[in-house]
Amino acid sequence: MAGASKWDDLRDRMISGLAMAVVGLGLVWAGGPWFAMLAAFVSGVMLWELSRMVAPEKVRAAWQIGVLGAASVLLANSIPYGAVLLLAPLIYGAYLLQRWLVLFVAFGIAILAAGYGLIEFRNEHGMVWIVWLMLVVIATDIFGYFAGRFIGGPKFWPAVSPKKTWSGIVAGWLAAIAIGFIFRTFTNAGVDLPWVSMLLSMASQAGDFAESGLKRKMGVKDSSNLLPGHGGLFDRFDGMLGAVLFMLIVAQVVYVPEVRF
Structure with missing residues (x-):
């Protein structure tokens, strides 16, 4: 049953993740x-x-x-x-x-x-770049999750996060680049958006590792048990935290084109 255990958290992760995405995107739109x-x-x-x-x-x-x-x-x-x-x-x-x-x-x-x-x-700046941020973080997490389990391979930083693999890390970068190309089709962000999206993905992963390191330091598995399959909000939004801070810093030095619907 080792194969089953590798996927035993998938259902709960998908349900709670979808619920958070729907609520989050709805309130971003509002x-x-x-x-x-x-x-x-x-x-x-x-x-x-x-x-x-x-x-x-x-x-x-x-x-x-x-x-x-x-x-x-x-x-x-x-x-x-x-x-x-x-x-x-x-x-x-x-x-x-x-x-x-x-x-x-x-x-x-x-x-x-x-x-x-x-x-x-x-x-x-409106909602479009918040949606871009959310999609990059979500895609980084989802593609990293599946690539890590389907492909596996060497661990990225086992001392801090033993489940993260290089295949999952790189898959997250590639997914972010793809989202950057998609957003280029209806915004005037320019040719830099795909690689900026990859940097955002890296910042998201850095937030994930930072929270993993904190939990190891504190001797806990999850930040809380609020979300089935995810632990707490901190466990779910650690990547978002890193990405948001990166986006806010970049916005101070780079022009952010406004896109409103």
Whole structure:
């Protein structure tokens, strides 16, 4: 039954992944307060999961940090100079948890900056590039998953993520390049989009490895058990986190053509 065990998580992964994709794409399309609430909710849950990993016995503190994180992301995009509010859950969390402070603050900054930046990016550039981001991350994950299991081969970084193979990593890059070519057909992004898509895929994989390393450091298998077949939101959105941060950095130095429907 070794062959069956290799695929035993596929059904749950597909169901929960499809549900998240449908809800996510719907709220990206809706934009405005709907997308802002989605970004704030995901940020808050990920901050809650991070707090649980850092100090699992401090259940009440984790909830407080998560709620404060979601509120700070939502309010930061609603008032002038609101970004300063993102410091509140980090300071409060460091005070309550009092352990692994460097890791908590580093990952906390990444989570909150990604949530805040996504809302700003959606408002300024529209939905098309958010959809591009999501599709690159999803394709990287899906093609990496199937290539790793069908092709297998040498492991990419077994000390951090023992299931990831070079075949899966490269398949994710190729899928991202293909999406870049598709988006070139109806946008004016130019000839650079396919290789930028590959870099986005790499950033997504880096986010995945970073969270895997964090879990190994904390001695946990999953960030939580919220999602069947996926663990927690942090497990599902670790790649998205890396990709979002990369996209936000690139957007500061490269012109992002606006595409609206």
